Amino acid sequence: MQPLTLSRPQLVYLAFGPATYHQEACFSIVSALAHLDTSAGEALDIQVYTDNPQPYSHLPVTVHHLDEATRTAWNQPHGYHFRSKHVLLRQVLQQHPLAVLIDTDTFFRKSPLQLFQRVKPGSLLCNAIGGRYGENQKCLLYKNLLNILQARALADCQMPLVNSGVIGLTREDAGVLDHSVALMDEFHPLARSAYTLEEFCLAVAAYRKLALAECTDVIHHYWSRKAQFRAKIQAWLRKHGDQPLSAAALADVLLVNDQLPRPPTLQRLGYKALSLTMPSRERQFARELLYGSYPYPNEFDRACASAWWDKALENLNARYGRMEPEQLRQCLRHPGLRLSLGARRKDIEAHLLKASQR
Template structure:
């Protein structure tokens, strides 16, 4: 644990539920610490609001136990769980002049102080910009809310959308959180199925009021291909979870990179040629299995193999319907694929047969 300093930047996490989210948060925190230059006096406060303090025991963070009743209260009146992000951020800014709330599925590319350099009065820091409101007119948020927002002068088709994997604000601008919370409460019944309602309301609250800044160069937010990045992080935790701040652990943080592992170009061409000998419906499946099975030099890239195999099977089933176990066995025993997979074929077959169980 560490004591908070009102003068230091506040990096805030909200982590609750299954262990996966705590694993993500722990790695994100360690990645922030790994990129701090302690010799130059760089320091931040890290606050974790969580239902499970245990995963953070070995980390220099301030843990706030978040009981279920409090979290549910933060999600009312509709039980919308992303509402709690804005409620928490508003609470932190009542005590500190500046804060950054960051999702757990993130890790740092560089010093976290670069985030706080972009949090200024009159500016909303978000993870990334996401196009313009009017670009997707089939979206539920467009179809159900455009007229209301236009009539009130709150938004138009040119409003930039934001990704709220990072929210950075000064206390002077905390009022936009009141606005965003009020809109979530009002618009949730009109856009109940809209997963991105929270960040949409944040964009509306900031529109024409605050400048926008993004931080994709500082943060990798792996909302896409999440299984592969979680596999990398879990491999790091298996290796270093008992001493997450050791020199070896901090050095290995840099090997958990933001790239999906891909074999070299010539190897990929070879895989493509091999797949052309297989039935057309199995070609992409075979290539994805081979991508996962390639002996990558980076140990954390190699750890993605089961995630690649799972994704390959998921993609195949989504395109052509669920593959029966005997069909799966026959595919994996195709002479070319069997030769290419080598000794791993039996492990892959066992893994996928387990995964294909209804």
């Protein structure tokens, strides 16, 4: 690793794999810079560890090429890819007094320096503090690990869970990452299919040792409804990808907001009334299609249209089984829905028929 300035906060990204993750990371970085008050002297270093440096060429970041062999080694012994987050942050903290590792599917609402104000000795900054470990007793992590954790006095049902979309620590507390990595290595065979194992092990490692702080007011972590937020970000990149730090690009960052686009209340009531004329199984599907087709004044909300349509079909198929192409055509040609969708109906039909064949 390169020696870096020690006095500035370190914002760290780990981005690899499909282009989508790099798009997310680029927008997250620009949103951090857009909220940075440089006139007040605010500054930070942004480190990107990635298998593809090219997407970051227009950004003021330090890129560290992450080859496949290194990342594979970070994921051993079980090939658990979230393990690399903790390994990376541990290495960064060997060089810097404090650092924040942030997931790519995030964007900032406020200055990123507000994150670092919450990173103090004796504390762990996470994205969000969740419920208690014992609240969901059907969870695999509860059923398979509770007795082990209690026997070793590592955790109990009152332990708060955390969302690790953000992990911020000082160097003095970096040992919590060694502990969390060891727990991942031990528990992965017992909870192989638990998607949240990584952040669960972080919660266990920090329990009774570190105070927890969260930052949902500073960043939006769009782990839910990801398709809609990705659509907004991709629209921003199509418009500003060549000049991501121009005045226009930074102004448009504020339009990529953390709200799912929804029509006004009266419009939604009208959509609901229309859907009542359709078979019960198709009502929610119709409303979601109409939500996506509404002419939102915000151009980045309008960019969510196809994501809404895809989600509508996904929800319908999940509830009632896969809809056949002819059934889909009949639904879209219902007189009320056909009239409401107007000129967009043919585009929606073509899009959904193509999606249904994937």
